[in-house]
Amino acid sequence: MTTPSVTDRMSAEPAGPDREAAFVHALDVLADRRDEFNAQGYVSKDFVALLKKAGMYRASTPAQFGGEPMAPSDFMRLVERVSAVDPATGWVASFGSSLVYFAALPVETQRKIYAAGPDLAYAGGLFPMQEAEKVDGGYVCSGVWQFASGCRGADILGIGLAGGPQTAGKPLTALVDPADVEIVENWDVAGMKATGSHAVRADGVFVPDEMTFVRGGEPQIDEPLTRYPALAYAAQVLAVVTLGAARGALDYAIEVGSSRTSITGGASKGNRSTYKIGVAEAEAELRAAQTFFYGTTDTVWAKAVAAIEISVEEQALLRLAATHAAHAGRRVVLRAFDLAGTGAIYQTHPLQRFLQDALVPAQHAMLQTNTYEAAGALLLGLEAGIPSFP
Template identity: 80%
Template sequence: MTVHSVTDRVVAEPAGAARAAAFDHALDVLRDRRDEFNAARFVPRDFIALLKRSGMYRASTPNRFGGEPMAPADFMKMVERISAVDPATGWVSSFGSSLVYFAALPVESQAMIYADGPDVAYAGGLFPMQEAEKVPGGYLCSGVWQFASGCRGADIIGIGLAGGPDTGGKPLTALVRPEDVEIIENWAVAGMKATGSHAVRADRVFVPEAMTFVRGGPPQIDEPLTRYPSLAYAAQVLSVVTLGAARGALDYVVEVGAARSSITGGSSKGNRPAYKNGVARAEAELRSARAFFYETTESVWRQAVLGETISAEDRALLRLSATHAAHVGRSVVLAAFDLAGTGAIYETHPLQRFLQDALVPAQHAMLQTNTFEAAGAVLLGLDAGIPSFP
C-alpha cells in the first residue's frame, strides 16, 4: 500500500534553521486558530501539513526509508511546546511518533508505505478489537472502532483485530486507507475536543496479511528508535501533553499575577500570600515531574542507542514517569485554576482550554492510576497485573 498523502505530499523543510522556522510558524498559526480547531472538533489537514513541514511526521520513520528519527526527548519537547499553546493539537501532533509501530511490519510492506516519502500521518482506532474473516492473503474487516484521534487528517488508519492461532492470541493492527473506511463523527466530549477522536467503520474491507502487525511486536528493522520500548513511548507522548498544558496554565497565572493591579483596582493578585505560595508550589511540582520524565527518557534512550538490553525495570520507570507526569500536570492545572479565581469559570476564560484538556490524559488506559500499582509491582519483581505492561 503506497500512501498517497491527504496533505498533497507535503515534505519537511531541510533540517536546521528552515525546519525550526517552520515549527515556530506552526505555533503562531495555532495561537490564531486554536479556537477554530476546538469549535470544529478536529485539527484540519492544512495544519497537519504545517506540522509535516516542521519534521514531526518523519520523526519516527526509519532512516533507511528517508526518515529522520528523533530522540524521544527531542520529539516530546516539541509536543510539549505545542500543548502549551493548545493541548488537543499537541495530542494530535504526538502521533508523529507512532510510525515506530510499523517497524513490526515486513520490510517490504514498510517500503511500500514510505514509497512516496517519509512524512506520513497515522491515526489508530484500535478498540474494541473486532473479529475479522480470514481469507486467502489476508482479512476481511468489518466493524466500528472508537477513539481514532486525528483521523480527519491521517494518511493511513489502523484498526484493531482480535488475534487467533496465527498470532499466538495477540491482537493485530490492520492498516487501511482513509477512503476505505467511514468516519463516524461521534466525538462529543468536554475535553480534548480538537483531537477529532471519532469512530471509524469498515464493511468487509480487505487488508492483506502483510499490512497487519502486532502492536509493539518485534521490529523488523534495527535502528535506535525501534529499540526504544514502543508501548512505553505511546504512553509518554500522551503524558507530555499534560506537562505542556500545565506549562501554559502556569504561565498564564504568572503573567496575571505579575500585573501591577487587579481588575478592581486593588493590589496585584501576585502580592497575595496564597497566590505567591500557590505559584511557587505548582512551579516546583511541574519542574520536578518534568525532570523525572526526561531523565528517565534520556537514560533509556542512551541504552537504545548503544544497543544495550532494556530491562523490565527500565520500561516500568518509563511508564511510571509518564503516569506521574500526567497526574502531576493535571494537579498543576487545577492549582492554576484555583489561583485564577471566579473569573476562570467562564467558558471563554483562557484557562478553560487547559483545564478541560488537561483532565483527559490521566483518564487514558495507559496513564490511569492502576498503572502506578503495576509499575510498583514490576519494580518489586512481581507480576504487573495489566496486559502488555510495561
C-alpha cells in the same frame, strides 16, 4: 490496500534553522486557530501539513526510508511546546511518534508505505478489537472502532483485530486507506475536543496479511528508535501533553499575577501570599515531574542507542514517569485554575482550554491510577497485573 491519499505528501523543511522557523510558524498559526479547531472538533489537515513541514511526522520514520528519527526527549519537547499553546493539537501532533509500530511490518511493506515520502500522519482506532474473516492472503474487516484521534488529518488509519492461532493470540493492527472506511462523528466530549477522536467504520474491507502487524511486535528494522520500548513511548507521548498544558496554564497565571493592580483597583493577585505560594509550589511540581520524565527517558534512550538490553525495571520507570507526568501536570493546571478565581469558570476564559484538555490524559488507559500499581508491582519483582505492561 491502495494508498492514493499519501501520494502527494507534504515534506519537511531541511533540518536546522528552516525547520525550526517552520515549527515556530506553526505555533503562531495555532495560537490564531486553536479556537477554530476546538469549535469544529478536529485539527484541520492543512495545519497537520504545517506540522509535517516542521518535521514532526518524519520523527519516527526509519532512517533507511528517508526518515529522520528523533530521540524521544527531543520529539516530546516539541509536543510539549505545541501543547503549551493548545493541548488537543499537541495530542494529535504526538502521533508523529507512532510510526515506530510500523517497524513490525515486513520490510517490503514499509518500503511501499514510505515510497511517497517519509512524512506520514497515522491515526488508529484500535478498540474494541474486532473478529475479522481470515481469507486467503489477508482479512476481510467489518466493524466500528473507537477513539481514532487525528483521523481527519491522517494519511493512513489503523484498526484493531482480534488475534488468532497465526498470531499466538496477540491482537493485530490492520492498516487501511482512509478512503476505504467511514469516519463516524461521535466525538462529543468536554475535553480534547480538537483531537477529533471519532470512530472508524469498515464494511467488508480487505486487508492483505502484509499490511497487518502486532502492536509493539518484533521490529524488522534495527535502529535506535525501534529498540526503545514502543508501548512505553506510546504512554509517554500522551503524558507529555499534560506537561505542556501545565506550562501553558502556569505561564498564564504568572502573567496575570505580575500585573500591578487587580480589576478592583486593589493589590494585584501576585502580591497575595496565597498566589505567590501557589505559583511557587506549582512551578516546583511541574519542574520535578519534567526532570523525572526526561531524565528517565534519556537514560533508557542511551541504552537503545548503544544496543544495550533495556530491563523490565527500566521500562517500568518509563511508565511510572509517564503516569506521574500526567497526574502532576493535571494538578498544576488545577492549581492555576484555583489561583485565577471566579473569572476562570467562564467558557471564554483562557484557562478553560488547559483545564478541559489537561483532565483527559490521566483518564487514558495507559495513564490511569492503576498504572501506578502496575509499575510498583514490577519494581517489587511482582506481576504487573495489566496486559502488555510495561
